[in-house]
Amino acid sequence: xxxxxxxxxxxxxxxxKLRVTAKHVDGHRMLHVDGSSxxxxxxxxxxxxxxxxxxxxxxYLEWSEGEVLxxxxxxxxxxxxxxxx
Numbered sequence: 451x452x453x454x455x456x457x458x459x460x461x462x463x464x465x466x467k468l469r470v471t472a473k474h475v476d477g478h479r480m481l482h483v484d485g486s487s488x489x490x491x492x493x494x495x496x497x498x499x500x501x502x503x504x505x506x507x508x509x510y511l512e513w514s515e516g517e518v519l520x521x522x523x524x525x526x527x528x529x530x531x532x533x534x535x
Contacts, residue, residue, distance in 0.1 A: 451479070452479045453475075453478055453480045453481070454481045454483065454492065454495065455481070455482045455483070456483050456484075456488045456491045456492065457484045459484055459486055460486065461487060462486075468483055468484065468485050468494055468495065469483070469484040470482070470495065492509070493522060496509055497523070497530065499530075506527075506528065506529070506530060507530045507531070508530070509530055509531065509532045
């Protein structure tokens with residue numbers, strides 16, 4: 451299991467690169483992402499993970515699937531799978 455923590459910077463500060471750092475907290479693997487919006491950070495992070503691994507990531511959230519993924523990846527089979535709880 452991997453946890454993701456998003457730190458929202460100034461939402462008007464758009465930048466094309468995210469800052470991602472990895473760390474261990476109490477024995478848990480964590481990625482820390484700095485960006486201008488939670489949805490954009492998560493979409494970009496999981497798209498990148500999918501490209502690097504060649505596998506479609508599965509994401510479990512207590513949040514509905516955002517339009518960011520639908521706009522970025524039109525093919526449903528290539529889009530990260532978001533499991534809404």
